[in-house]
Amino acid sequence: MALVSTVAGPDQGGPVRSGGPWSWRAPAWRMWPTRVVGFWRSSLSFRTVALTVVLSTVAVTVIGTLISVTIGTSLYDQRREQVEAESVRATLLAQNIFDSATATEDANQVELDALQNEAQTAILGSTSSPGGTSIAILRTPGQNSPQTIQNIASPDFPDSVISPALREAVAADDGRLSMQSVSLPPTSLGGGSPGIAVGSTLQVPTAGQYELYLVYDLSDAQATLDLMQRTLGIGSLALVLLIGAITYLVVRLVVGPIRTAAETSQKIAAGHLEERIPEKGQDVVATLGRSFNGMADAMQRQISQLAELSRVQQRFVSDVSHELRTPLTTIRLAGDVLYDQRTSFTPSAARTAELLHTQVDRFELLLADLLEISRFDAGAVELETEPVTVVRLVEDGVDEFGPLAAESGSVVSVVARGGYFEAEIDPRRLRRILRNLLGNAIEHGEGRPIEVEVDSDATAVAVAVRDNGVGMSPADAARVFDRFWRADPSRKRTIGGTGLGLAISLEDAALHGGRLEVWSEPGSGSRFVVTLPRVAGGRIEGSPLPVVPPDRRGETTVPVTGEPWSGSVPAVEAPGASTPWTPSSERGTDDD
Missing domain, CATH: 1.10.287 (Helix Hairpins)
Incomplete structure (x- = not known):
């Protein structure tokens, strides 16, 4: 039973075949990394601007952080010194009020309460913290005294910030201040703010030892720091953007001429030899x-x-x-x-x-x-196609070279898996290709067997000729289609040859819209494969026969595909000439 994977169509909502017209496609956002990487590799301007912006961002971030930390530390130290001075002054003032009293053991409770209220009022009047100050006077635990005064605290005093550790420190450090950074609880106006809690001891006549706690709100300093950080952040962002914009403009000025030079060189390489770079300035x-x-x-x-x-x-x-x-x-x-x-x-x-x-x-x-x-060079050749059975042409060619093969000691075998149909081919040119390939195989086959294969598919027909002779090196194989080139000019030749056979064969194959390829290895022989379209003017996607022999698969020897010389280059005007000229070059040929 066949299994067909299905996915839901984007509009129909039902299953469709995977790979069909509604097959799943990756979201566009997933393609952005690939596009950015491609843009990074292809654009020098983008790389320069991106690197400058990234490095500038890192530098500005580090510098901004250092500035922020330095300013924050400076603000805190400044307020801490202010808080410490005010706390000392408030403690001395309250102690002086209690010390100036004439209270005795017979003093009544009303007099002590009055002293306490006077001290509270004096303390609040002596502090000038911009964020506000809350006070509390609490009795030190574990005392026995004839009289006591009631614990008092400001209405907004945050009891939660007075930690047991702070109370222990205040009780243990008689006569000295104890300070602790605290976080004030949230209010109806917003979240909590930083603060400083200061504790000290007071000696109240007839009432024993009490603890004075002052809580200073640092929200003003925090607001200043927040404003500075916001300003620094906005300024840093604007600076990075400005650096990026300036870098982009500078890069355009620098890269522009380079881009012009690259475009001009590409045009010259394409044949527009009259292109030049504008010359401006003296830099x-x-x-x-x-x-x-x-x-x-x-x-x-x-x-x-x-x-x-x-x-x-x-x-x-x-x-x-x-x-x-x-x-x-x-x-x-x-x-x-x-x-x-x-x-x-x-x-x-x-x-x-x-x-x-x-x-x-x-x-x-x-x-x-x-x-x-000369006809190929002049572009004066034409195909004269007719229905041809390729296998029959191959068999005729093998029969023609039979006596020569027997004289050299080679046995030519034909394996035809296809090619029995009629293809639209110029028979004269195909016969010439076969004569050149068979002649080369016999000439260089060292009297060893020669295999001829014929196969076809829906679009093409191919003929392969393999000898098991001396073979060629990769450098020789790359030049085998050059005109008049011979791998070994001193080699004795039995059937003559002009050195043009493979060049003409290559042009004949290209004239059909096909190709001629070669694989060769020293000591293992050579294999030539000619592939032609079945229909005149048709295109071939691949060859029915592999270029590399089946017994040589997986080796590092790379086959060579012949490139015919087109014989046509765009006309250009030579410097100082009055008429256009057409440059030519040579490609091509064999070791016939």
Whole structure:
């Protein structure tokens, strides 16, 4: 039973096939990290501004934190000194009030209560804390005295801030102040604020020892610190944004000329040799522009000279090839006459006639190849396609080279898994490709077996020719399609060759819209694969046959795909010239 994974469609609400028109797509926000990374890698301006903003933010944060901590500590120390001075003054004032009393053991309770109220009033009058002060006079626990006064506290005195530890410290430090930082409880106006609780002892005649507690509200200092921190934060943010904006403007000024140089170089690489960088000023950027333009002028002159030389060479090859056809025809006729009558000649004369016949054949082949290359260079070639059975063409080609293969000791086998249908191919060009591939395989196969494979798929048909001979190094394989190039020029050749066979084969394959590829390894032979579309003008997605032989899969040798020379470059105006010229180059060929 087949299992089909389903997901809900975005609009229909029902299941749909996974991968169908309503398949699940990642939310857009998940793509932002990838986009930011891509932008980071591709934009120098973005990287510079981002790094500057990040480093500026870190620096401003560190400096702002240090400033905030320093100011906060300074405000606290200042208020602590003020609180300590006021607390000492209030304690001495209250003690003086109690000491000036004439209370005795016979004094009544009313007199003590009056002294207490007088002391409370004097203490409140002696403090001038901006945040306000609350007081409390509490009897020290564990005393026996003939009289007592009632514990009193301001209406807003926060009992919760007087901790047992503070009371113990006050009771133990007779005559000295004890201070503690506290957090005042929340009020109806807002959250709690910081404060300082100060405790000291008072000696009340006939009533014993009492504890004086003063609680100072530091909300004003906290408000000042909050205002400073907000101002510092807003200023820091504005400074970072300003630094980022200034960096962006500076980067644009610096990177702009570099971007212009990059764009100009890309245009020059694309063939627009007349592009130049604007030259402004006398700074290093202007020097770069002048140097770049001077280099571009030199390159344009060099390219124009080389292109003109290439054009002259192409015309020379074409003209010579055509001009040699007439005398070669005369030589051919004379040679044929001599060759037919060689039996009546002396042995040396007969041998001369045979050599003349052979070399004329080779000369004709070279001339035909040169003419064909000149047609490709001029863009004067056309396909003449017709329905062709590829397997039959391959079998005919193998039969044609049968005697030569038998002479070299090689056995040619054909394995046709496909290609029995009729494909729209130019048979003359495919035969030429097969002749070149089979000829190379026999020439370099060292008398070992040669395998020819044919296969096809819905869009393409492929033919592979594999020999098991000397093979080629990666450097040689990369140049195997260059014109007139030979891997080993000193090697003895049995079937001649012009050095143009694979170049022409590559152009023939490209003319069909196909490709020619090669795999080779020293001591293991070579494998050439030509892939052509089944329909004229069709496109091929891949080859039915692999380039790397099945017995060599997983090795590091990389196959080479031939790149045909297009023969067309946009016309440009050479410096100082009055007519446009078309540069040319050479690509191409084999080790025939």
